[in-house]
Amino acid sequence: MTSPETLQAKLLADDLLARYVRCLDDGDLGEWPGFFTDPCIYRVTHRADDRAGYENALIFADSRGMLMDRVNAVENVSVYEPHGYRHILGASLIEKADGALIDASTSFLVARIMQDGETSVFATGIYRDRIDISGDEPLFAEKVAVMDSERVDTLLAIPL
Amino acid sequence: MEGFDLELAARPAWRHGDYSHIPFWVYSDAANYQAELRDIYKGPVWNYLCLAAELPGNGDYKTTKIGETPVLVVRGEDGVVRGFLNRCAHRGALLCLEPRGSVKRLTCVYHAWSYDLEGNLKNVAFEDGADGRGGMPDDFDKSRHGLRPIEVTEFCGLVFGSFDPGVPDIETYLGPESVRFLKRALGKAPLKLIGRSTQVMHNNWKLYLENVKDVYHATILHLFFTRFRLNRLGHEGGIIVSDSGAHHVSYSKMDAERGNQDYASQDIRSTGEGFSLNDPSLLDSIDEWEDGITVQIQSVFPSLVIQVIQNSIAVRQILPTAVDRTDLNWNFVGFEGDSEEMTRTRVKLNNLVGPSGYISLEDGAIGGFVQRAIRGVEEDSGVVRMGGDDVTTVDYRATETSVRGFWKMYRGLMGV
Numbered sequence: 294m295t296s297p298e299t300l301q302a303k304l305l306a307d308d309l310l311a312r313y314v315r316c317l318d319d320g321d322l323g324e325w326p327g328f329f330t331d332p333c334i335y336r337v338t339h340r341a342d343d344r345a346g347y348e349n350a351l352i353f354a355d356s357r358g359m360l361m362d363r364v365n366a367v368e369n370v371s372v373y374e375p376h377g378y379r380h381i382l383g384a385s386l387i388e389k390a391d392g393a394l395i396d397a398s399t400s401f402l403v404a405r406i407m408q409d410g411e412t413s414v415f416a417t418g419i420y421r422d423r424i425d426i427s428g429d430e431p432l433f434a435e436k437v438a439v440m441d442s443e444r445v446d447t448l449l450a451i452p453l
Numbered sequence: 454m455e456g457f458d459l460e461l462a463a464r465p466a467w468r469h470g471d472y473s474h475i476p477f478w479v480y481s482d483a484a485n486y487q488a489e490l491r492d493i494y495k496g497p498v499w500n501y502l503c504l505a506a507e508l509p510g511n512g513d514y515k516t517t518k519i520g521e522t523p524v525l526v527v528r529g530e531d532g533v534v535r536g537f538l539n540r541c542a543h544r545g546a547l548l549c550l551e552p553r554g555s556v557k558r559l560t561c562v563y564h565a566w567s568y569d570l571e572g573n574l575k576n577v578a579f580e581d582g583a584d585g586r587g588g589m590p591d592d593f594d595k596s597r598h599g600l601r602p603i604e605v606t607e608f609c610g611l612v613f614g615s616f617d618p619g620v621p622d623i624e625t626y627l628g629p630e631s632v633r634f635l636k637r638a639l640g641k642a643p644l645k646l647i648g649r650s651t652q653v654m655h656n657n658w659k660l661y662l663e664n665v666k667d668v669y670h671a672t673i674l675h676l677f678f679t680r681f682r683l684n685r686l687g688h689e690g691g692i693i694v695s696d697s698g699a700h701h702v703s704y705s706k707m708d709a710e711r712g713n714q715d716y717a718s719q720d721i722r723s724t725g726e727g728f729s730l731n732d733p734s735l736l737d738s739i740d741e742w743e744d745g746i747t748v749q750i751q752s753v754f755p756s757l758v759i760q761v762i763q764n765s766i767a768v769r770q771i772l773p774t775a776v777d778r779t780d781l782n783w784n785f786v787g788f789e790g791d792s793e794e795m796t797r798t799r800v801k802l803n804n805l806v807g808p809s810g811y812i813s814l815e816d817g818a819i820g821g822f823v824q825r826a827i828r829g830v831e832e833d834s835g836v837v838r839m840g841g842d843d844v845t846t847v848d849y850r851a852t853e854t855s856v857r858g859f860w861k862m863y864r865g866l867m868g869v
Binding site for chain 2: 337339341342347349350351353354355356358359361365370371372373374443444445447448449450
């Protein structure tokens, strides 16, 4: 029987994740760093590297400032063909929850929509999140996006 | 006859010895691509296969490709690294199905023929038949049905392979300058793999290799680098092109004072000022080179790129998968004995490179832009005349000399 604490954690995680992917897919990317604590950990990696215990990541950030720099680069510096994402999330599994932190894992599927409308599955994987609920609003203290595949089509500019 | 005429129309004359005008059909012609797989990849070249560090123990194997041909590299019971076609001698099925692993024997899943790690056929299932009937004829000689070997050599922790027994030894193949820079980048301690990734590019393999050799674009397309003045064409540096033209090294020394006025006077996007990092720790580095060089980009024809940007070190393998498609396999490395701080520094700096890299993600797309734009107009040519028409080593970088070097080697091998 799932405890009331776990159900409460699940609601908090679902709501944070829903707002997070809405920001990436439909919102203002400039608000993306605001979903994280400062300092924080944000990594994009893949299953093979994750299982091998490799430290490297496709994207690595350990502060909100680094996330803001990623947004600045994606919006103002990097050169790529315009495209957008659509994140589809699975149900979150609450791994651990106490009064201050929630550990949750959630499957994702990200479709990439190019400017000519071509739509493809860009990435699938799992978010491993540590959510800090000690403040005014839940924030990601740690977010690791583990892609199932190590292959990236063309480039990965917009964060997952 | 009609087909013959069409071919002539698509392949206009390419003047002998011209390395400055590149006809676009070389990037899209299917027959030419098949000829490249034969004359270049199976020719007298050393193809990068894997890191020696990926085969730490006896019996460890790694599968990869030379051109489109599957090969496997395995460390034998005697500690020697050997290479074979990844193909059973019986019916030609793939032998190793996984990218890497560790085995005592190499056994085919199809009919359980198995080989020792030196490629000798050791066991044939039901060789003597079943219930005394069937089986292999008496004149079947297992020693004549081993795995097909390829030439293998190791240099600076890199394993190379070749189909051609006549390929020169690796140091002769590379030439003294490429040897010197490979030792600079990778030679100070055993390599340690810290991550991998594959970037799928929608372009012919040559467009990526040219892009790597093209120093001209680096500070223009990749705005990020230029804005932080980590690499501007005016910085001290140079380009070394091997005598054959095949390999190159470009290097530069960061100097915030030099070369900025040049950019301000050009009509290019790279100059935007007022861009600063909220968290400059991204670019923190530890001086581990002691020669002042901050950027080293090196190519070894036809499939290897070594990149050292301060403490960010990557070994990139270029693998063609179709005439208009290429896999770029990134191996991010450090050295055995790296401190935690050094590893963290490398990981942070690696935000610059890879499929999401601030200064490399564009390279995943730019070749595709060429591949799309030349479709149907392959009778035209591109031009690479920056710095003149020569293939020479120079101590400046506003030149396309190393791109011309590629075509010198290419035209020689291909006989075009």
